[in-house]
Amino acid sequence: MSDSEKSGGLRPGWQPGQSGNPKGRPRGSRNRVTIVALAAMEEGADAIARKVVDMAKEGDMSAARLVIERLVPPAKERPIFLTLPETSTASGIAAAQQAILQAVAAGDLLPGEGTTLAGIVEARRKAVETLELEQRISALETRK
Structure with a gap:
């Protein structure tokens, strides 16, 4: 077997993955x-x-x-003025989601804006749910 075959077909002295010009083209140089x-x-x-x-x-x-x-580049976001109900309870969160849906349907919010707001309210729902679960677990543990 020749040296060329032993090294994977490369010339002797060259290792796989080794560049012939290790420093390469200078950073920032242009054609x-x-x-x-x-x-x-x-x-x-x-x-x-x-x-x-x-x-x-x-x-x-x-x-x-x-x-x-x-x-005038296109605006990425705009301020939104929408009064939402209190979101500290499940019923308040449901009412907030309904208000967002109605605002999108009426054309007061763009669909993407509605999706963003609905996501924020959904995050709030998860936080309220987590808090309620924590309170239930604590109440069960204190009964023991």
Whole structure:
């Protein structure tokens, strides 16, 4: 059996998983083509931006959408003002879930917002349930 076969087909002295260039490419370095492309884009960026804005002013809706999307990014979240009933009891939690459902159905909340609020109320339900179970167990243990 040759040395090449013994080492898994690699040249002698090379171990599996060992790079021929252990230091590799320097971190943060860029390909020459990328550098040239970025330089070209920087040179024309101002003119391109002006042209897109001019096209938007002339009624080009695609250009207008592009300008607006870049100037005003979409809001990720918004404040929600919804009065919920007290959630310290099971009946209060059920009433809160009903209020959220009605707000979504009426269009006062977006479905995603309703889901988020329902999740918060569900976490509250679990906390109340855990507290009630703890109180029951304590009461049973003190009877013994």
